[in-house]
Structure formats: structure tokens, C-alpha cells
Amino acid sequence: MRGAMLNPIVIAAGGTGGHMVPAESVADELMRRGQRIVLMTDARSAGQKSAVFAGCERHVLAGAGLAGRSLGRRLLGVAQLARGTVAARHILAKLDAAAVVGFGGYPSVPPVLAAATLRRRPAIVLHDQNAVLGGANRFLARFADHLALSFEGTAGLPGRARATVTGNPVRAAISVLAASPYEPPAETIRLLVLGGSLGARIFATLVPEALARLPEGLRRRIALTMQCPGEAIGAARGALDAAGITHELAPFFSDVAPRMAAAHLLVARSGGSTVAEVATIGRPAIFIPLAINTDQRHNADVLARRGGAFRLDQATTTPDRLAGVLESLLDDPLRLAAMAEAAASARIEEAAARLADLVLSAIAERVR
Structure with missing residues (x-):
């Protein structure tokens, strides 16, 4: 039986703050609900300080982007992604993860690919931060149980995607200022x-x-x-x-x-x-x-x-x-x-909670 403390939820994210901020926000929300979180990331993000992930188990995987690169660098990137996927599969099998939540970009590719190949397959949820589905998520969507979107009308969705608009989780320092009154300028x-x-x-x-x-x-x-x-x-x-x-x-x-x-x-x-x-x-x-x-x-x-x-x-x-x-x-x-x-008027309330709800729902679907 997969439970909160025995079977972790793996957050697959790295690279820029655009991927890491929502990953941190939903990880924080899931931990608040008693879930165990494991981070799978890339070398660029491994050394970044994070109050949310500070106490979490971390795994740094090989990987590289492919877009806009020469043929030689693309081949090297494919080899690195393959190596990262093999490593992720071994780690996920040992963890017996309940879910893998990917946040786009190449650091999310090895964990999600690895999850899709496991016999005891964890739930797979992908979150995209943009109004056009990113390249990594377009590729990985075929393996996902759910696709979480930041914006209504997101372009580039695969025809069979189970898409839900959750919004884009923001930093706590931003969320506490939601709907702050706007005072038009008088002098300064x-x-x-x-x-x-x-x-x-x-x-x-x-x-x-x-x-x-x-x-x-x-x-x-x-x-x-x-x-x-x-x-x-x-x-x-x-x-x-x-x-x-x-x-x-x-x-x-x-x-x-x-x-x-x-x-x-x-x-x-x-x-x-x-x-x-x-x-x-x-x-x-x-x-x-x-x-x-x-x-x-x-x-x-x-x-x-x-x-x-x-x-x-x-x-x-x-x-x-x-x-x-x-x-x-x-x-x-x-x-x-x-x-x-x-x-x-474009604000989506409680985006982190909405995404956490979707992840837990996807886990429940797998347990049935």
C-alpha cells in the first residue's frame, strides 16, 4: 500500500527560476499536507539554496537541452539524457515513488521517462508555466496522467491530454500580497x-x-x-x-x-x-x-x-x-x-493548492 511517508512524491525540476519557483511552491504545499518529497534536478540547480528543498532527499541527474544545438552537441545531449534516465529509473524503483511531478525543461525528462517504464508505475503529472506548451512537456505528455496548465487556452496541447488549469504557483512572498490595493500615482x-x-x-x-x-x-x-x-x-x-x-x-x-x-x-x-x-x-x-x-x-x-x-x-x-x-x-x-x-482579473487563486490536489488525485487513481 502506498502511503504518505513510505512512498514519496518526486519533484522533477531544474534550470531556471521559472521552473523551480512553482516546483518549490507545490512541494511546500504537499509537505504541509504530510507528504514526503524527493527532488530530482540537474547540476545547475543542485547548488542553489532552497528553504523548501533543504531537508529533502536530492538526486542530481545527467541531462542536457537539445534545442538550438549542433548535431554533435545534440548527440551528446541524447547520451546524457539516456544516462540520466537509467539512473532515475534505478532511484525511482528503489523509492517506490507514488508520483513524479515534472515542471518542464530538460531536467524533467529523465525522471518522467523513467517513471513511464516502471512496472509499478507512479502517477505522472506535468506542469507547464507558459501559455504555449513547452517542448519537454509536449514530448512527455504522452506518458502523463494529467497535464496542469498555468493559463486558460494554452496552445500546443496534444489531442488526448487530460488538461486542468491550476494556475502557476508563485512564491509565498508574492501570494501574501495577492490583490493588494493599487494606488494610482499622485506626485511620485x-x-x-x-x-x-x-x-x-x-x-x-x-x-x-x-x-x-x-x-x-x-x-x-x-x-x-x-x-x-x-x-x-x-x-x-x-x-x-x-x-x-x-x-x-x-x-x-x-x-x-x-x-x-x-x-x-x-x-x-x-x-x-x-x-x-x-x-x-x-x-x-x-x-x-x-x-x-x-x-x-x-x-x-x-x-x-x-x-x-x-x-x-x-x-x-x-x-x-x-x-x-x-x-x-x-x-x-x-x-x-x-x-x-x-x-x-487574470489571477488564479491558490495555484499551489490546486496543483497539489491534482497530484494527490492522480495518486488516488493509480491506487484504485
């Missing part, structure tokens, strides 16, 4: 710019140049907080000082949640977690998706279609273009308030 305008490592490099040039093009009276009201690579801070600070913009620049902010809640407007990339956080708190945003990532464009459109965000494509977004959008929004507090309300 708090502008928050986030972009991750790749986005910040581009934003470090684009945003100061755009702000410099705003009318002086508007520039003097802006209090900018911007994520900025260390090597770009000097140039960005010089441009902002010349434009008369009050600013705080840093490569990383540990307190993003309260800064987001305090912001009157965000400029950001549109990864699944970022869009979920913006919707959870309910703040107007200008999304500039990563140019090489079509998923981010679709994610941004989830809020843009509701009127909660603007989507600007990186290839066509000049400083003049961004300045025009910023001026039209920052000069119209009522419009910002309406956008905040529209963004909040």
Missing part, C-alpha cells in the same frame, strides 16, 4: 524595471534612453528601480543622472515582492512566473518579451488581451517607441488603475 511615480540577466542588459540601455525623452516635468516625478548588470550600472547611472531621474540600480533585488506591490508601473520580460506574479498582485505592466522566446510573447498576450499590459516586441522597440508608451500611461493615472484591475 514608482517605476520598476525587471528583466533577469538577459533582459537587464538590454533594459540598462533602452530604459534610460527612453526616460530621457520624456517631458522634464514627468521625468522629475519618476522614482526608478531597475535591475541592471553590474558592468552596466555606471553607464545607466550617468544617463539617468543627466535626465534628472531619481533611481536605484542593482543586479539583483531580494525584496522584489514588496517593490512590485509598491510600483505604479512595471517594465519586464514576460516569463510565466513574472506574468503570474503581476496578475497575482495586480499591477499594470509593459512587457518586452525575450526576442528568441515565443512563449514569452504568448504569456504577455494573456494580460494584454485583458487590458492589463502592453506588449512591445524587442525588435521594434526603440527608445522613442518606449518613451511614447510610457508617457501615455504615466500621464493617465486612471488608465493605470484600470490596467491594474484588468491584470488582477
